Amino acid sequence: MxxxxxxxxxxxxxxxxxxxxxxxxxxxxxxxxxxxxxxxxxxxxxxxxxxxxxxxxxxxxxxxxxxxxxxxxxxxxxxxxxxxxxxxxxxxxxxxxxxxxxxxxxxxxxxxxxxxxxxxxxxxxxxxxxxxxxxxxxxxxxxxxxxxxxxxxxxxxxxxxxxxxxxxxxxxxxxxxxxxxxxxxxxxxxADDGDFGARLRRPGDDLLLVSWGPSVHTCLAAAAELEERHAVRSAVLDLRFLSPIDHARLHQEAAARRRVVVVHEGVRSAGLGAEVVASLQEALYDTVSLPILRVTAPDTPYPPGRLEDAYLPSQEKIVEAALRVVDRA
The missing domain is CATH 3.40.50.970 (Thiamin diphosphate (ThDP)-binding fold, Pyr/PP domains)
Structure with a gap:
């Protein structure tokens, strides 16, 4: 916003x-x-x-x-x-x-x-x-x-x-x-509304983008591009809580769309996205289309500032992953 x-x-x-x-x-x-x-x-x-x-x-x-x-x-x-x-x-x-x-x-x-x-x-x-x-x-x-x-x-x-x-x-x-x-x-x-679980930030029937923190806004920009240029309507789920994860809302939103991409700034190996993917696979193995793709930072130390655009998950990388998931479904 x-x-x-x-x-x-x-x-x-x-x-x-x-x-x-x-x-x-x-x-x-x-x-x-x-x-x-x-x-x-x-x-x-x-x-x-x-x-x-x-x-x-x-x-x-x-x-x-x-x-x-x-x-x-x-x-x-x-x-x-x-x-x-x-x-x-x-x-x-x-x-x-x-x-x-x-x-x-x-x-x-x-x-x-x-x-x-x-x-x-x-x-x-x-x-x-x-x-x-x-x-x-x-x-x-x-x-x-x-x-x-x-x-x-x-x-x-x-x-x-x-x-x-x-x-x-x-x-x-x-x-x-x-x-x-x-x-x-x-x-x-x-006041707050008492809802301390995950929140859907953008509706969409074709695909679910799952993220948290700063990458939520990158996902929202990617979702807008996907709809405008590719007619792919992508929902964006903001986890907000990373421990404990709101598995119930995560499973509900993923099951409704079947196609999922997980996005985060942390490194790929053993990143939190791997836990999200495992949760979905265990709960929705007969519902969600595989593969569930991840867009993450690479398994390297954080680079100097002039290189971080290539290091961080970008709108372009998210769009590319989303189109791959839609094509494979």
Whole structure:
């Protein structure tokens, strides 16, 4: 949903944080430069002054940021931690995977850790190494950790509010190239509609494009081209939740169209798209036409910015895959 009306995705994130802090004085923010600077993208701008004593600048130490969040949550607070870029979360993998995500299980339910980790991710901004990496598959693999990836301002607001209210840890992935390039409304009166599953972003009877985060918008552009130039009507399903996946909605929309292409910015091998394909094949082996194609990044480290157009899933690549699936059906 682009255009001039509404708020940007970045403004939706900032509003969600502000409203959550106003509603619950247990909510605190921490991370590198989130205080006086307002964050590297200015997602927390103004909150340091508005909520004194509740927004904390931390050292450049991702393990310390997540570890501190665990302690704050055990002490009764509701921490929202910012990792400046998702690619840096590897520095905190022990704290996330072996501490944060497991603590409820380890303590037999005695401790819930209501920690939200926010992290910008994704390509399209010519970022240096580690800054654009899409690691969602590595994190959706962690039991006890929810993973959410909004693609629109309305979702950025409502899903972040829901993440902060959640009694268990949530990784909230923010597509950095959409921060200021996508606009849309906020939920009426700051509310959400209670629908936290996948959402159909565009109708179409011939084909289903499945994606999340920044690639949703690439799929929407590809769907428009497919209809205008090839008379192929493509539906676009935005998963939004990467762990747990809304399998029921995924299966429903795929069964209605039989032809499926899955699109994501992460690498191909063991990417989250492989899990989507496996889910469809197991549930709809006698319904969905094979093959289910994937349009992904190649199995290489993220390249220098001047090469990322060739690296990322593009409108052209999605159209090509869609036409192959339609021809084979």
């Amino acid at each position: 682009s255009g001039e009306s509404g708020v940007t995705l970045l403004e939706a994130v900032r509003t969600a944080l502000s409203d959550a802090m106003a509603d619950d004085d247990r909510v605190v923010l921490l991370g590198q430069d989130v205080g006086r600077l307002g964050g590297v993208f200015r997602a927390t701008e103004g909150l340091y002054a508005r909520f004194p004593g509740r927004v904390f600048d931390t050292p450049l130490a991702e393990g310390g940021i997540v570890g501190s969040s665990i302690g704050l949550a055990m002490g009764g607070l509701v921490p929202v931690a910012e990792i400046q870029f998702l690619g840096f979360l590897h520095q905190a993998f022990h704290q996330v995977t072996q501490q944060l995500a497991r603590y409820r299980f380890r303590t037999r339910g005695r401790f819930h850790l209501p920690v939200t980790i926010r992290a910008p991710y994704g390509g399209g901004l010519r970022m240096p190494e580690f800054h654009p990496d899409s690691l969602e598959a590595q994190l959706a693999n962690v039991p006890g950790l929810k993973v959410v990836a909004p693609a629109f301002p309305e979702d950025a607001y409502s899903l972040l509010r829901a993440a902060i209210r959640d009694p268990d840890p949530v990784l909230f992935l923010e597509p950095q190239r959409l921060y200021r390039s996508v606009r849309g409304p906020l939920p009426a009166d700051g």
